[in-house]
Amino acid sequence: MKRSSPAFAIGVALLLTLLAVALSAMVYGQLGSGAAALRLASPHRLLSWFLDDDIESKIFWRLRLPRIVGAALVGAGLAGAGCAFQATLRNPLAEPYTLGVSSGAALFAVLAIRFGLDQSFAGAAGVGLAALVGALVTVYVVWRIAAIGDHLPPSTLLLAGITVAMFCGALTMVVQYTAEVGEVYRMVRWMMGGLDGVLWRPLRFAAPGVLLGLMLLLYLARDFNALAAGSDAAASLGTHAGRTITLAFAASALLVGAGIAVAGPIGFVGLIVPHVVRALVGADHRVLIPVSAIAGAGTLVLCDLGARAILFPAELPVGVLTALFGGPFFLALLMREKRSGGLWGG
Amino acid sequence: MIELSQIQFAYAGNQVLGGIDLQVEPGELIAIVGPNGAGKSTLLRIIAGLLTPSAGTLKVFGKPPMEQERNQLARRLAYLSQSYRMAFPFTVLEVVLMGRYAHNRSGLLRLDRAADRELAMAALARCEVQDLAQRRLDELSGGERRRVLIAQALCQEAELLLFDEPTAGLDPKHAIDLFSMLQSECKNKRSVLIVTHDLNLAARFADRLLLLHDGKQLALGPSAEILASAAITEAFSIELHRGTLPDGVTPYVVPST
Numbered sequence: 001m002k003r004s005s006p007a008f009a010i011g012v013a014l015l016l017t018l019l020a021v022a023l024s025a026m027v028y029g030q031l032g033s034g035a036a037a038l039r040l041a042s043p044h045r046l047l048s049w050f051l052d053d054d055i056e057s058k059i060f061w062r063l064r065l066p067r068i069v070g071a072a073l074v075g076a077g078l079a080g081a082g083c084a085f086q087a088t089l090r091n092p093l094a095e096p097y098t099l100g101v102s103s104g105a106a107l108f109a110v111l112a113i114r115f116g117l118d119q120s121f122a123g124a125a126g127v128g129l130a131a132l133v134g135a136l137v138t139v140y141v142v143w144r145i146a147a148i149g150d151h152l153p154p155s156t157l158l159l160a161g162i163t164v165a166m167f168c169g170a171l172t173m174v175v176q177y178t179a180e181v182g183e184v185y186r187m188v189r190w191m192m193g194g195l196d197g198v199l200w201r202p203l204r205f206a207a208p209g210v211l212l213g214l215m216l217l218l219y220l221a222r223d224f225n226a227l228a229a230g231s232d233a234a235a236s237l238g239t240h241a242g243r244t245i246t247l248a249f250a251a252s253a254l255l256v257g258a259g260i261a262v263a264g265p266i267g268f269v270g271l272i273v274p275h276v277v278r279a280l281v282g283a284d285h286r287v288l289i290p291v292s293a294i295a296g297a298g299t300l301v302l303c304d305l306g307a308r309a310i311l312f313p314a315e316l317p318v319g320v321l322t323a324l325f326g327g328p329f330f331l332a333l334l335m336r337e338k339r340s341g342g343l344w345g346g
Numbered sequence: 347m348i349e350l351s352q353i354q355f356a357y358a359g360n361q362v363l364g365g366i367d368l369q370v371e372p373g374e375l376i377a378i379v380g381p382n383g384a385g386k387s388t389l390l391r392i393i394a395g396l397l398t399p400s401a402g403t404l405k406v407f408g409k410p411p412m413e414q415e416r417n418q419l420a421r422r423l424a425y426l427s428q429s430y431r432m433a434f435p436f437t438v439l440e441v442v443l444m445g446r447y448a449h450n451r452s453g454l455l456r457l458d459r460a461a462d463r464e465l466a467m468a469a470l471a472r473c474e475v476q477d478l479a480q481r482r483l484d485e486l487s488g489g490e491r492r493r494v495l496i497a498q499a500l501c502q503e504a505e506l507l508l509f510d511e512p513t514a515g516l517d518p519k520h521a522i523d524l525f526s527m528l529q530s531e532c533k534n535k536r537s538v539l540i541v542t543h544d545l546n547l548a549a550r551f552a553d554r555l556l557l558l559h560d561g562k563q564l565a566l567g568p569s570a571e572i573l574a575s576a577a578i579t580e581a582f583s584i585e586l587h588r589g590t591l592p593d594g595v596t597p598y599v600v601p602s603t
Contacts, residue, residue: 221455222455229430230427232391232396232425235396236423237445238416239417239447
């Protein structure tokens with residue numbers, strides 16, 4: 001396949017993402033006389049939301065814009081972390097949640113709900129914070145189990161991740177079993193992942209984490225290339241595999257943790273976006289990571305728009321939508337690659 | 347350049363290598379030969395700093411390789427392993443450019459420079475695979491892939507080349523081309539250590555042979571001498587017919603059993 005130049009690829013991804021953001025900003029709901037409808041604001045109206053101080057403009061600034069920015073941040077972080085996990089595990093089917101990160105986060109989140117943290121002064125942010133701690137603790141535990149000196153064998157890492165994920169899943173069920181019906185509902189709802197109710201406040205904490213994580217991944221991008229043929233080959237090229245994987249792990253934990261704290265676990269974005277982008281721009285992580293992050297931002301903004309629109313005026317959790325469309329889409333991609341013999345990593 | 351003294355290596359309590367002594371001077375081409383499981387690859391990985399010997403002293407450029415910063419070492423030492431599986435669809439040029447990584451460390455993304463690209467294309471041309479530059483590595487034949495990886499090692503411009511069975515999968519012409527290219531690299535004060543099963547090519551091009559058997563050093567010396575010795579039949583447990591090429595100097599062996 002002919003590959004486009006890095007600048008062109010980054011430019012196209014940026015343009016498409018900006019279009020998705022603009023589209024999402026312009027779509028608004030209007031509840032008429034009993035009938036619900038979605039409308040597209042004119043650019044003039046969009047501008048008036050930016051400049052004026054009426055009720056529509058307040059809704060735009062305080063509710064819609066943070067939601068779009070939140071979707072973009074979470075999407076960029078998940079896609080970036082997806083690239084990093086695939087590179088360090090040397091497996092194109094790895095994703096941000098492969099190593100049990102979401103299971104650990106879910107366990108801490110259900111515990112927070114079980115002990116009424118979401119009903120206390122902390123509110124929903126308390127659950128987000130608990131999930132963030134859960135994600136970081138899980139990554140640390142998996143890393144400690146898998147590390148042999150300063151080596152981190154990918155297969156051991158994968159096994160440790162899957163085992164920890166199963167264990168956390170079992171504990172989550174125990175917590176759910178002992179919970180009240182209302183609590184169980186809130187737990188299940190959290191695990192579906194969603195961007196409704198995202199305000200500026202949590203984003204102020206999540207944004208620096210996502211930006212720092214992405215910067216670190218960009219710096220590691222070349223080391224990921226060297227790692228693609230294994231740690232011995234990487235060492236021969238001057239890259240310390242264990243150090244690279246540990247740093248990538250820390251950056252990914254930051255990205256995924258921040259994303260989970262804002263929106264709960266959202267699947268498939270971290271798996272599919274890097275996969276599609278790799279088919280378009282090639283395997284060089286110095287191009288793949290920035291383009292994936294931008295494309296991930298655009299994808300989640302679009303998915304969230306879909307989640308708002310499909311059942312309007314009701315809303316579908318965006319995590320349900322990404323899983324509903326992501327699954328079949330990924331299968332189609334796999335089948336196509338299988339037919340064309342281009343399935344790598346096997 | 348390399349000094350090994352009484353090197354031992356044990357893996358999970360099993361002695362894999364014992365009592366290896368070797369000194370390599372700049373400009374030498376040394377072939378490591380021996381039957382399967384003799385410890386050849388392990389020895390090469392120890393010298394490359396990928397495994398730590400359990401006893402003995404090892405110095406590469408005056409210091410134990412494990413104590414050297416990987417990036418510093420990679421500027422002077424290139425190692426090519428026996429098996430190589432690329433996880434992602436990199437192009438041939440991208441793979442060869444990885445050989446320049448240790449030399450180029452500027453900027454956040456540490457992008458490839460135009461000079462690196464020229465060096466990579468020159469290395470591809472030396473291995474006669476320049477036409478494949480834009481192809482994906484995983485689409486090539488085994489022999490082509492091997493030549494691309496040799497180009498990557500050349501692109502690294504290291505003074506010590508450690509190659510583990512680089513001729514596996516190469517046709518006779520390209521195997522001979524590779525050995526003669528390595529021989530000419532040695533004239534530029536580079537040293538080459540090569541693990542091979544091709545005794546005849548080793549004897550024709552290498553300055554010295556190191557014969558291993560069961561993790562022990564069976565013989566070390568000039569190629570013709572080793573090929574003529576009883577140690578070689580002992581190591582491989584086969585009868586060999588020995589001869590000399592029409593030039594009257596180059597020895598060869600063929601199995602006679």
